[in-house]
Amino acid sequence: MQLDFTAQLREKRTRVTPSRLAVLSLLEKEKRPLSVEKIITAIGEDAIDYVTVYRTVTLLKELGLIRQIDFHHGHAHYELASLGDHHHVVCVKCDKVAEVARCNAKRMEQEILKESGFSTITDHSLEFFGICRNCSI
Ligand SMILES: [Zn+2]
Ligand SMILES: [Zn+2]
Ligand SMILES: [Zn+2]
Structure with missing residues (x-):
């Protein structure tokens, strides 16, 4: 598109x-x-x-x-x-990046609102770090 x-x-x-x-x-x-x-x-x-x-x-x-x-x-x-709400998983060895399409943050936001006393959550940032298959050989 x-x-x-x-x-x-x-x-x-x-x-x-x-x-x-x-x-x-x-x-x-x-x-x-x-x-x-x-x-x-x-x-x-x-x-x-x-x-x-x-x-x-x-x-x-x-x-x-x-x-x-x-x-x-x-x-x-x-x-x-x-591109919409999605996240990434990054290899700490070679910097390869893969997309994480699923996001469960909406549910977390409800809990955060309850616990923090905040009135709104406007955004979130969440990335994952690990070791890709190539680098783990
Ligand atoms: Zn890697
Ligand atoms: Zn992306
Ligand atoms: Zn998200």
Whole structure:
């Protein structure tokens, strides 16, 4: 499915720029969380620089179009928010990432609300770490 990122940006009342479209299209194509470094490599250092990518992902995150994920790599990864609620399992040896489609967080949220006295849970972040089959041989 080809997403209309121009329409999405307009809907958020923000400017449609080549770098914003490039980052969104790349994340759609890759369908996996990418670091700022990987985004620069994929788009090309001649076309985009670190500061632009950094500002772009920060803005897109604020707009709710992308989500930030922490794989404990010391830098953030980003993926499209429209991929829906899912999680990842990361190999601590080779950094292989697999998607975890199931999410039981909604049920946990009910318990958390009861126990914490909070009035709402707006989001959650949950990643799993382990050793992939290749690395366990
Ligand atoms: Zn994902
Ligand atoms: Zn591995
Ligand atoms: Zn979830």
